[in-house]
Amino acid sequence: MKRIITLLFLLVFICGCRSVGKDVLRVVMGLTEEEWQVMRQDIFPLFEKEHDCRIKAYQVEAQDWVRKLEAMVSANKVTVDVFSQDNMRLYPLVAKKLVEDLTAYVDKIPSQITPSMKEVGVFRTRTYFFPYRPNVQITYYNQKKFNEYNLKPPKTWDELLKVGKRFKEAEGVGRLGLKLWGGSPTVAQVYELIVSAGGEPFEFNDQGCIDTFVFLKKLYPYLSVDSKKAKWDTTNTYLANESFYLAQNWPFGVNIIVKEYGKNEIKAYSGWRGPKREAHTVGGEVLGIPKGAKNKELALKFILFLESREVQEILVSKLGWPLVRQDAYGQIAEWQEPYFEAVEEALKEGVYRPNVLYWGDFEKFLNEAIMRILVNQEEIKPVLNQYHQKMQDVIIAYETRC
Amino acid sequence: MRRAANFKDYRFELLLILPLALYVIGFTLGPIIYAILLSFQEQFTNNFSLKNYYQIFSHFQFKNALINTFAITILSLILELCVGLFLAVLLTRRFIGKGLLRALMLLPLGVPTIVSAANMRYIFDSQGYLNEFLSRLHLINLPIDWTGGGGLSIFTLALADAWKVTPLVMLILIAGLETIPLDLFEAARVDGASFWQAFRRITLPLLKPFITIPLIVRGIDAFRLFELPLTLVGSSTPVLSTYTYFEYFQYNNPYTAAASAVILLIMIIISATIYLKISRERKSIYNL
Numbered sequence: 010m011k012r013i014i015t016l017l018f019l020l021v022f023i024c025g026c027r028s029v030g031k032d033v034l035r036v037v038m039g040l041t042e043e044e045w046q047v048m049r050q051d052i053f054p055l056f057e058k059e060h061d062c063r064i065k066a067y068q069v070e071a072q073d074w075v076r077k078l079e080a081m082v083s084a085n086k087v088t089v090d091v092f093s094q095d096n097m098r099l100y101p102l103v104a105k106k107l108v109e110d111l112t113a114y115v116d117k118i119p120s121q122i123t124p125s126m127k128e129v130g131v132f133r134t135r136t137y138f139f140p141y142r143p144n145v146q147i148t149y150y151n152q153k154k155f156n157e158y159n160l161k162p163p164k165t166w167d168e169l170l171k172v173g174k175r176f177k178e179a180e181g182v183g184r185l186g187l188k189l190w191g192g193s194p195t196v197a198q199v200y201e202l203i204v205s206a207g208g209e210p211f212e213f214n215d216q217g218c219i220d221t222f223v224f225l226k227k228l229y230p231y232l233s234v235d236s237k238k239a240k241w242d243t244t245n246t247y248l249a250n251e252s253f254y255l256a257q258n259w260p261f262g263v264n265i266i267v268k269e270y271g272k273n274e275i276k277a278y279s280g281w282r283g284p285k286r287e288a289h290t291v292g293g294e295v296l297g298i299p300k301g302a303k304n305k306e307l308a309l310k311f312i313l314f315l316e317s318r319e320v321q322e323i324l325v326s327k328l329g330w331p332l333v334r335q336d337a338y339g340q341i342a343e344w345q346e347p348y349f350e351a352v353e354e355a356l357k358e359g360v361y362r363p364n365v366l367y368w369g370d371f372e373k374f375l376n377e378a379i380m381r382i383l384v385n386q387e388e389i390k391p392v393l394n395q396y397h398q399k400m401q402d403v404i405i406a407y408e409t410r411c
Numbered sequence: 412m413r414r415a416a417n418f419k420d421y422r423f424e425l426l427l428i429l430p431l432a433l434y435v436i437g438f439t440l441g442p443i444i445y446a447i448l449l450s451f452q453e454q455f456t457n458n459f460s461l462k463n464y465y466q467i468f469s470h471f472q473f474k475n476a477l478i479n480t481f482a483i484t485i486l487s488l489i490l491e492l493c494v495g496l497f498l499a500v501l502l503t504r505r506f507i508g509k510g511l512l513r514a515l516m517l518l519p520l521g522v523p524t525i526v527s528a529a530n531m532r533y534i535f536d537s538q539g540y541l542n543e544f545l546s547r548l549h550l551i552n553l554p555i556d557w558t559g560g561g562g563l564s565i566f567t568l569a570l571a572d573a574w575k576v577t578p579l580v581m582l583i584l585i586a587g588l589e590t591i592p593l594d595l596f597e598a599a600r601v602d603g604a605s606f607w608q609a610f611r612r613i614t615l616p617l618l619k620p621f622i623t624i625p626l627i628v629r630g631i632d633a634f635r636l637f638e639l640p641l642t643l644v645g646s647s648t649p650v651l652s653t654y655t656y657f658e659y660f661q662y663n664n665p666y667t668a669a670a671s672a673v674i675l676l677i678m679i680i681i682s683a684t685i686y687l688k689i690s691r692e693r694k695s696i697y698n699l
Contacts, residue, residue, distance in 0.1 A: 072660050181553050191646035192661040234537050234556035237647045250538050369663035376646075377472065384560065384647075385471075406455045 032062040034307050037069045037092040047327045056314050062307060071095035078107045078299055087301040091308035093294045096129045100364040103132045109298040112136045114309060119316055121334040130295050138295035140333045141315050144259050145291050145355040148280040151254040163281050166224055173231030176254060183232045186239055186247055186256030194240040195379060196372045198257060201290040204360050205283025213397040222382050222389045229383050248275055263348040264329040279354035291359035370403045449669035463670035476654035479565060484633035486569035491629060495580030503588045520578045528642035531571040560647035571639055580625040587621025627686040634678050651675045
C-alpha cells in the first residue's frame with residue numbers, strides 16, 4: 010500500500026513538474042471543429058516546439074467574448090493571454106479599455122502584410138489589434154445550370170435581375186440566394202449593396218439606400234424560398250443541394266462545397282457592381298492581448314507567429330482561408346486557384362465596415378427594414394425615414410454617453 | 412422560542428439543504444431578479460422606467476412573436492390532445508403487437524429536442540422529404556415553403572412539437588383511461604350504446620381531469636419552445652424565446668431581451684398558477 014501511495018505521489022509530482030517547467034500560453038478563438046483540428050495538429054505544435062511552451066486553447070464565440078473579457082478584467086483575474094476576434098466587434102473592447110495598446114510593436118508586423126489589413130486594428134492613432142485572417146464575400150454560381158440556360162455570371166445589377174428572371178421562368182421557382190435569415194449575414198450583404206449604390210448605410214434614407222431597396226424589392230420574387238433560412242453555413246448547403254444557383258458567401262465555403270460535397274461545378278467570381286461602384290464586404294478576424302494578460306511577451310510572439318508565411322500557408326492550403334500576406338498563396342492546390350483569384354479580385358474592391366459602438370443597433374434596424382420592405386412588402390420611403398430617425402437618435406445617445 | 416428550538420433541532424438537516432438552497436438562490440432566483448431589474452433599466456442612462464416594455468410592445472417583431480407563441484401553443488395542444496387521445500384509446504385495447512407499438516410510440520420522447528429539430532429540417536426543408544414525397548405523388552409541382560414564415564410555418568412548428576411530446580400526453584391519458592371502471596362500458600354495451608356514444612358519454616367526461624393536466628403542463632412547455640423554432644424556422648417565425656435570444660445575442664441589447672423574457676415569465680407564472688389551482692381543487696374533491 011505504501012508503495013502504491015509513493016508511486017502515485019511521484020507520478021503527480023512528475024506531472025506537476027512537467028507543467029511547472031514550461032510557459033503556458035492561454036489562447037481564445039472562435040473556430041469550427043475542422044479549424045480547431047488544423048490549429049491543434051499543424052500549427053500549435055510548431056509554436057510549442059519553437060518556444061518550449063504549452064498552448065491551452067479555448068473556444069469562445071465572438072458575440073460572447075466582450076462580456077467574458079469584461080468580467081475577467083473587472084475581477085482582475087485575466088486568464089487569457091491572446092485572443093482572436095471578429096473585426097466587427099472590436100470597438101467595445103477598445104472603448105471599455107479591455108485590450109493592451111500594441112502601438113509600440115507595430116513595426117514588428119511583417120512588411121508583406123497587406124497595408125489595408127493593418128488599419129482594421131487602428132483606433133484613432135493607436136494600434137490595438139494585429140491582422141491575421143481577412144475575409145471577403147465572393148459569389149458562387151452553379152456553372153452547369155448557367156450553361157444549361159445559356160447564361161453568364163452577372164456582372165451588374167441589371168444582369169443579376171435578368172439571370173433571376175430566367176431561372177424562375179425556366180424552373181418555376183427562384184434560384185438566386187440572398188441571406189435573409191437575419192443578423193450579421195443579412196447585414197453584410199445588404200451593406201455592400203448600399204455602398205455599391207453610392208449610399209451611406211447609417212443614413213438609411215439617402216438615394217443610395219433607396220435605390221438598393223428598390224432593387225431588392227424587384228429581385229425578391231426571383232429569390233429561392235430558402236433565402237429566408239440562408240446564413241453563412243446554410244448558404245453552402247443550399248448551393249450544394251441546388252436550391253441556390255447563385256449566392257454570395259465567405260471563401261470558407263470553397264472547401265465545404267467543392268471538397269466535402271464534391272460539387273466541382275460550383276465556381277466562384279468576385280461578383281457584380283452596383284450603379285455607382287463595385288463593393289465587397291471585408292470581414293475577418295484580428296488578434297489582441299487582453300489588458301492584464303500574464304504572458305504578454307509570449308502572446309506577442311504567438312501573434313507574429315500566426316502572421317508568418319509558414320502558418321499562413323498552412324491556413325490557406327488546409328482550410329482555404331484568404332491570407333493577410335500575398336507571399337503565402339504559393340501552397341494552394343490547383344483546384345483552389347480559381348477561387349482564390351476570385352478572392353483577390355473581390356479584395357481589390359473590398360469595403361471595411363466602420364467599427365462603431367452602435368453597430369448592434371444598426372444591424373437590428375437594417376434587418377427590420379429588410380423584413381418590413383421585402384417580406385411584409387411595406388412602402389420603401391416611409392420605412393427608411395423611420396429607421397433614419399431611429400439611427401440618428403441612437404448615434405446621439407451613444408455620443409452623449411461617451 | 413419554539414421556532415429557535417426547531418432550528419437547533421434541525422441544524423444538520425439545514426446544513427444538508429444549504430448547498431441546494433444556495434444553488435437555487437445563486438443560479439435561479441438571482442438571475443431572475445437581475446433580469447427583472449434589467450428589464451426596467453434604460454439602455455443609455457440606466458434609469459428605471461418602462462421604456463424597454465414600451466419599446467418591445469411597439470416593435471412589430473415582438474407582436475409577431477407574441478401571436479406566434481400563442482398560435483403554436485394552441486395548435487400544438489389541439490394536435491397533441493387529439494392524436495394522444497386517439498393513441499391512448501387504441502393502446503388500451505387488446506391486439507397483437509400492442510407492446511411493440513407502445514414502445515415505438517414512446518420513442519420520440521427519448522430524442523433530444525435539438526436532434527428532432529434537425530430531423531424535422533430534413534423533412535420540411537424546401538428540398539426535404541415531404542416535398543419530395545408530395546411531388547412523387549404528383550400532388551405538387553413546385554416545392555412548398557413549409558418553414559418560410561406565416562401560417563404554414565406555425566403549423567409546421569406545431570406538428571414538429573406535437574411529434575415530440577404527444578407520447579407524454581398519450582401516457583397521461585392511458586393512465587386516466589385505466590382508472591375508468593370497465594363495468595361502465597359493459598353496462599353501456601348491454602344498453603345498446605355504440606362505441607362513439609360510450610366514448611362521448613363515459614370516456615370523455617371521466618377523462619376530463621386527466622385532459623386538464625397535459626393541457627396546462629404542455630401549455631407551459633409550449634410557451635418555452637426554443638430549439639425547435641430556432642433551428643426549424645429561424646427568424647422568419649419568431650416566438651418569444653427566440654425573440655429574446657435575437658435581442659440579446661444578435662443585437663446586443665440585454666435590456667429589451669430582459670423585458671421580453673419577463674413577459675414570457677409572466678405568461679408561464681399565470682399558466683402555472685392556473686395549474687396549481689386546478690390541482691388543489693382536484694385534491695380537495697378527491698380528498699387526497
